[in-house]
Amino acid sequence: MIDLTTKYLGLKLKSPIVVSAGPLCKDLGNIKQMEDAGASAVVLHSLFEEQINVESNELDRFLWASSEVSAESSTYYPDMESFGIGPDAYLEHIRKAKAAVKIPVIASLNGVSKGGWTSYAKQMEEAGADALELNIYFMATDPKQTSLDVENMYTELVRSVKSTLKIPVAVKIGPYFSSMVNMARKLDDAGADALVLFNRFYQPDFDLENLEVVPNLVLSRSNELKLRLHWTAVLYGQIAADMAITGGVHVAEDVVKSMMAGARVAMTTSALLEHGIDYLKVLNTNLVEWLEKHEYDSVVQMQGSMSQKNVANPAAFERANYMKVLSSYSIGLPVR
Numbered sequence: 111m112i113d114l115t116t117k118y119l120g121l122k123l124k125s126p127i128v129v130s131a132g133p134l135c136k137d138l139g140n141i142k143q144m145e146d147a148g149a150s151a152v153v154l155h156s157l158f159e160e161q162i163n164v165e166s167n168e169l170d171r172f173l174w175a176s177s178e179v180s181a182e183s184s185t186y187y188p189d190m191e192s193f194g195i196g197p198d199a200y201l202e203h204i205r206k207a208k209a210a211v212k213i214p215v216i217a218s219l220n221g222v223s224k225g226g227w228t229s230y231a232k233q234m235e236e237a238g239a240d241a242l243e244l245n246i247y248f249m250a251t252d253p254k255q256t257s258l259d260v261e262n263m264y265t266e267l268v269r270s271v272k273s274t275l276k277i278p279v280a281v282k283i284g285p286y287f288s289s290m291v292n293m294a295r296k297l298d299d300a301g302a303d304a305l306v307l308f309n310r311f312y313q314p315d316f317d318l319e320n321l322e323v324v325p326n327l328v329l330s331r332s333n334e335l336k337l338r339l340h341w342t343a344v345l346y347g348q349i350a351a352d353m354a355i356t357g358g359v360h361v362a363e364d365v366v367k368s369m370m371a372g373a374r375v376a377m378t379t380s381a382l383l384e385h386g387i388d389y390l391k392v393l394n395t396n397l398v399e400w401l402e403k404h405e406y407d408s409v410v411q412m413q414g415s416m417s418q419k420n421v422a423n424p425a426a427f428e429r430a431n432y433m434k435v436l437s438s439y440s441i442g443l444p445v446r
Contacts, residue, residue: 112401113408114394116150118352118374119241119278119304121214123150126365126409127393130356130377131156131218131243140387141207141215147390151214153243153377154207157200159221162230197230201237208238216280220245222263224270232274244271245282247309257288264293265300272301280354282306290341294349304352305345306377307338329380334358339371344427346372346417362396369409370416 114125131153134140141152207215217239219231231242246267250260264283272279281302287293294305315326335358342353355368356377368376382389406412418424425431 112398112406113410114397116369116374116409116413118151118354119216119280121151121240121278123214123375124148125150125394125397126369126373126375127390127397128354128375128377129153129382129390130379131245132379132383134379134382134387136203138203138206138210142210143387144382144390145211145213147388148394149213149390150375151216151240152207152211153216154200154204154218156218156220156245157197157230157234159219159223159225159227162197162227201230201233204234204237204239208240214240216241216243218243218245219271220247222246222248222267224263224267228267228271228274231271231279235275235277239277241278241280241303242271242275243280243282243306244268245306245309247284249286249311261287261293261296265296268297268300268302278303280304280306280352282309282356284309284311285337285341286311291345291348294345294351298349298351302351304354304374305349306354306356307341307373308357310334310357329384330358330360331380332358332360332364335364335367339367340427342368342371342373343417343421346414347419362393362400365393365397366400366412367416369412370414372414372417372419374413 116123116126118128125148127148127150129135129144129149129152132155134144135152135154144152204215204217215238217234217237219228219234219242221227231244234242244267246264248260248263268279268281279302281297281304283293283297283305285308297305310330313326314323316322317324335355338355338357342355345353352374353372354375354377355371355373359365359368359376359378360381365376378393381393385392401407401409414420418427
């Protein structure tokens with residue numbers, strides 16, 4: 111019998127397939143359905159630093175003042191009500207989710223700065239969360255802010271949160287660091303129990319008719335997985351923290367690739383938004399079939415097998431691969 115179990119954040123999971131943070135996890139009924147369909151854990155939607163630090167009426171006054179200067183300027187700032195539930199309701203959601211399901215429930219806290227809002231990490235722990243995913247989404251736009259400033263901000267935030275908690279902490283980051291391996295080690299040293307690779311870079315669009323900045327959310331696709339596989343495979347064996355891959359996990363083969371790169375779990379939301387929550391059953395069934403066909407006994411057996419540490423040609427992960435890809439392009443293709 112195929113053993114799908116894996117260990118992530120010190121938690122023994124029945125499968126490497128985890129539901130990532132997203133709108134589906136706002137509904138308790140959805141979380142129950144995820145468990146029934148085979149999810150081994152769920153990451154709740156994020157509670158944002160801005161939701162905690164900014165009273166909605168203060169933000170409204172700020173937006174109103176901004177609109178007096180420029181009508182379109184208000185579109186750069188979010189409506190806090192659009193994020194759904196506030197801090198107190200979020201903590202209650204954790205309690206209800208824990209009471210409703212047996213699989214691990216991982217809370218998600220989204221922010222970038224040290225401050226009083228991080229005290230909510232402790233409250234999430236007290237509400238029953240099995241672990242915390244610290245989602246750091248930050249793009250440096252201040253020309254005076256150096257790369258070292260940004261890295262220090264990340265590590266100080268992780269240390270601050272870790273110092274208050276007993277439950278494990280995963281850190282979700284983006285790929286935009288000058289030295290990803292060095293940054294991963296810094297987060298490892300700061301106490302991160304896992305790294306979640308990677309945050310998707312959501313880029314807004316311009317509405318030229320109404321002169322507004324508008325959200326532009328596009329669901330992920332499997333071709334986005336390559337970046338995650340690359341860095342997971344490079345980092346495997348170089349850090350103590352577990353790794354999770356998120357973004358681009360749509361079929362069972364994506365889960366297999368994630369494991370072979372060195373991840374402990376593969377996280378998905380876009381696939382469920384597209385196909386429905388019961389698609390988790392398809393993923394788990396197809397994963398078992400793939401393992402049986404290729405004569406693997408367990409998920410653990412394949413973890414890290416295609417990492418830079420274990421492949422015969424580790425240079426394929428580095429500059430040699432860049433040169434080979436460019437030189438392999440066929441000249442003389444018909445012009446369209």
